[in-house]
Amino acid sequence: xxxxxxxxxxxxxxxxxxxxxxxxxxxxxxxxxxxxxxxxxxxxxxxxxxxxxxxxxxxxxxxxxxxxxxxxxxxxxxxxxxxxxxxxxxxxxxxxxxxxxxxxxxxxxxxxxxxxxxxxxxxxxxxxxxxxxxxxxxxxxxxxxxxxxxxxxxxxxxxxxxxxxxxxxxxxxxxxxxxxxxxxxxxxxxxxxxxxxxxxxxxxxxxxxxxxxxxxxxxxxxxxxxxxxxxxxxxxxxxxxxxxxxxxxxxxxxxxxxxxxxxxxxxxxxxxxxxxxxxxxxxxxxxxxxxxxxxxxxxxxxxxxxxxxxxxxxxxxxxxxxxxxxxxxxxxxxxxxxxxxxxxxxxxxxxxxxxxxxxxxxxxxxxxxxxxxxxxxxxxxxxxxxxxxxxxxxxxxxxx
Numbered sequence: 192x193x194x195x196x197x198x199x200x201x202x203x204x205x206x207x208x209x210x211x212x213x214x215x216x217x218x219x220x221x222x223x224x225x226x227x228x229x230x231x232x233x234x235x236x237x238x239x240x241x242x243x244x245x246x247x248x249x250x251x252x253x254x255x256x257x258x259x260x261x262x263x264x265x266x267x268x269x270x271x272x273x274x275x276x277x278x279x280x281x282x283x284x285x286x287x288x289x290x291x292x293x294x295x296x297x298x299x300x301x302x303x304x305x306x307x308x309x310x311x312x313x314x315x316x317x318x319x320x321x322x323x324x325x326x327x328x329x330x331x332x333x334x335x336x337x338x339x340x341x342x343x344x345x346x347x348x349x350x351x352x353x354x355x356x357x358x359x360x361x362x363x364x365x366x367x368x369x370x371x372x373x374x375x376x377x378x379x380x381x382x383x384x385x386x387x388x389x390x391x392x393x394x395x396x397x398x399x400x401x402x403x404x405x406x407x408x409x410x411x412x413x414x415x416x417x418x419x420x421x422x423x424x425x426x427x428x429x430x431x432x433x434x435x436x437x438x439x440x441x442x443x444x445x446x447x448x449x450x451x452x453x454x455x456x457x458x459x460x461x462x463x464x465x466x467x468x469x470x471x472x473x474x475x476x477x478x479x480x481x482x483x484x485x486x487x488x489x490x491x492x493x494x495x496x497x498x499x500x501x502x503x504x505x506x507x508x509x510x511x512x513x514x515x516x517x518x519x520x521x522x523x524x525x526x527x528x529x530x531x532x533x534x535x536x537x538x539x540x541x542x543x544x545x546x547x548x549x550x551x552x553x554x555x556x557x558x559x560x561x562x563x564x565x566x567x568x569x570x571x572x573x574x575x576x577x578x579x580x581x582x583x584x585x586x587x588x589x590x591x
Contacts, residue, residue, distance in 0.1 A: 200321040202548065204314060212531040213542060221535055224566075224574040227542040229364070229512065231565040233429040233482060242469035243462050254458040256450065258284025258437075262464035265471035266422075266437055272476075275409040283438040283449055284459040288394045288423035291438035292319050292358075295419055298448045299355050299388055300325035306390075307349055307357045309340035311515060311549035311556065313364045313392075328354070329551045334506050334515065338366040341374035346381055356388035357381070361408075362395040365515050365549055365561040367508020369399050372406070379411035379418065388445075389414065392421040394436075395511040397479045398486050405479075415441035424467045426512075428474075429482075435459060435467040486512050492568035496575035500582065512564050515546060518582060523547075523560045526585050533588075534581045541577040 213223050257263065263279040270277050285291040300306070302324035308316055310329035320327050330345055332338040340346070346357070357378065362369045370378070382389035391408040399405065408418045423436035440446055493514070494507050502519030520526050523545035530540050544563070546556030564571050 197322050197324055201318045202314075204318075204548070209527055209531065209542060212528065216531045216540060220538065222539045223531070224539060224541040224570065224577060226562045226564070226571075226574050226578070227544045229426065229563045229565060230431055231426065231429040231512070232567065233485065235430045235433075236428055236470050236474055236478070238469045238473045239428070239430060239433065239466035242466045246462060246465055251461060254284070254461040254464060256454040256458055258282065258459060259461060259464040259468070261468040262435070265468035266439075269471045270407070270409065270439075273405060273407065275407055277409065277439060277441065280443075281439055281441050281446070283446065283453055284464055285436040285438050285453075286456075286459055287425055287434045288392065288421045288436040289315065289319070290434075290456075291421045291423075291436045292316070292390070292392070293322075294438055294449050294452045295388070295390055295421070295445070296320060296323050296325065296356075297452060298445060303353060304355045305351060305353045307346065307354060309338070309359055309363075310551065311338075311365055311546060311559075311561075312358075313360060314548035316358060317548070317551075325355075327551060332366070334504065334517070337506055338363065338368045338515075339374070340368075341370055341377050343377070343381065347385075350385050350387070354385070354387060356390055358390040358392070360392040360395075360511075362399055362510025363513075364392075364395065364511050365513045365546070367506070367511050367514050369401050369403055369510040371403070375406065375408060375411065379408065379414040382417040383414050387417065388419055389417050390419045390421065394421065394423040394426050396422075397427060398483055398512060399510040400483075400487050400490060401509045409439070409441075417442075419445065424470065427479075428467075428470045430467070430470070433463045433466055435463045486564075488568050489564040489566070489571050492571045493562060493564040493575060496572045496579075497562075500575070500579040502582075514562055514564075515549075515559055516562055517559050520558055520582060520585060521589070522557055524557075526582065527560075529585050529588070530578075530581045534584050536577055536580050539573075539577055541574050541581065543578065 263282050266282050296319050300323040304325045305328045306320055308327050330340050332340050420439040425431040504517040508514045543560040546559035547553035550556040
């Protein structure tokens, strides 16, 4: 049997590839702590479950291809509350932020086209670009400079006749970077000047620690033809299993093209949209504040715990709930296998995400990991302690 060259260019997710080894560790009786996947333990708001439980239609029918009106209106009102004026025609409901990205990239990329992406980046971006026949062109960043990428001298030399878009996450996954207003303005200006789409993945919008006002690239109204926002209820409401996201743009031609794919996949799940709409409509601003403060506690815990491990290097994150960490090991993937197969402390071990898949050149991430601090501060502290103990045991095995 023959498989497409496009699918063969894709790799398994570095976030999920160790799952079989986790299962084996649990079967041996170990407790596995998770620093590897962005699955928060914050309770999903009851408003979601209440709305689904009180759904009274006698037939669970197809939703409209653009989305249930209740969800589109709730999303529009949410953005209106932030000061960003959009219409329901500017919104398409999608299966999470992931499908929104897939749709946009399918609409704008031909074989050999290029997308500029600040590196390190969310590994699934590689899959979404590769499956179109496109190519990621990395914008290199460094921890020494805070992973900042909004610089003309970094971006413009990498723009070619094949460049179609800049894809960025703000706040950043995996770096925790939060763009300033000046940096957002610069990104919009570059996109306008070079006639590029600026795809802004904003699923962590409320989770910021810098004091910056909650924002969106949608505020750059003069760049309306360029800006595409990717959004989702997954992280905002700790509802990752409710696969409801949104593709948002004022570019009418793009939205008309995207509608072809929305109609082709029929619809996003009706009940999930109903539940998502209820969360947008019924939760007060205090909800977002409380969630942000909880993540701040977790961020402080992970920073304090990491600072106690000899040889690690990292930058304190400004937003989202991830950070990149350089470890004093030769190979972070080998370390992860060791942690799951050979290491334990009092019947416990830990999972992280080796960072090779966050770079176009895997060697750049070989001794790095992404850490997700998505559990309570006490668990985060214990998880990092286990990581430190595991590193020491791994070094002793290596003869370091």
